[in-house]
Amino acid sequence: MAQLCDPRRCPVLLALLASLLLFGAEAADGEPDVHDFCQAPKVVGRCRASIPRWWYNATSRSCQRFVYGGCGKNENNHLTEKDCLEKCAGVTENTIDGLTTKRSGADSSIASVPKRQAFDDPSSDIFNYEEHCTAKAVTGPCRASFPRWYFDAEKKTCDNFIYGGCWGNKNNYISKEEPGAHPPHCLELWGR
Incomplete structure (x- = not known):
């Protein structure tokens, strides 16, 4: 039967294994x-x-x-x-x-x-009224079925639609009251 470890190399291999185990334990203790x-x-x-x-x-x-x-x-x-x-x-x-x-x-x-930068803040220069408020609801080509909300500029109301999961636009909200959602802001800004 063959030996697993040559007597001359065993101490070196055991020392290497011990150092790897010790280093791994120290690395696991460090919090990311x-x-x-x-x-x-x-x-x-x-x-x-x-x-x-x-x-x-x-x-x-x-x-x-x-x-x-x-x-x-x-x-x-x-x-x-x-x-x-x-x-x-x-x-x-x-x-x-x-x-x-x-x-x-x-x-x-x-x-x-x-x-903290609020990129979709309506008071920010980055907020785009047309993208968030006047764009039509877009289901997209994907086949998922997510209930979503959009601002209907013609009716001046928030309405629901089914979002397919990709290729939508910014007029697409998880809930009617989504924090930071812009349908309420769309009504405020309608007079623009």
């Missing part, structure tokens, strides 16, 4: 930064479902919609834009432990609390 997942790329996954989700883009510092396939996700996969912003707003590619470092002046180690 709470914002690490905010810097992860979006992962659509290999499955073919069509589930609307949100991911945080650390480069643009914004939460963006994407269509999730239903399996193989990472932690940068949020049910709502609000959830995405609550967990990741202000995180940049240079964020360290939830703080960003300013690169102005001689001292580049001064930390500042990240600012």
Whole structure:
């Protein structure tokens, strides 16, 4: 019967195995930064479902919609834009432990609390009235069946429709009262 370990090599292999086990235990003790997942790329996954989700883009510092396939996700996969912003707003590619470092002046180690940017705030220059308020409901070519709400500019009301899960527009809300949704703002801004 063959020996598993040559007497000259066994101590070396055992020492190597012990160091690997010790290093693995130390690595498991270190807690990951709470914002690490905010810097992860979006992962659509290999499955073919069509589930609307949100991911945080650390480069643009914004939460963006994407269509999730239903399996193989990472932690940068949020049910709502609000959830995405609550967990990741202000995180940049240079964020360290939830703080960003300013690169102005001689001292580049001064930390500042990240600012939250509201990209869909109607008072913001980025809010587009036509995209959020006057666009027609778009079911899209995908075959999912998600109940959604949109602002009907002709009737000046929020109405429901079925969203297929992809290729929609910004006039597409999970609920009539979705926090941060713009149908209420559409009514306020109708006089524009």
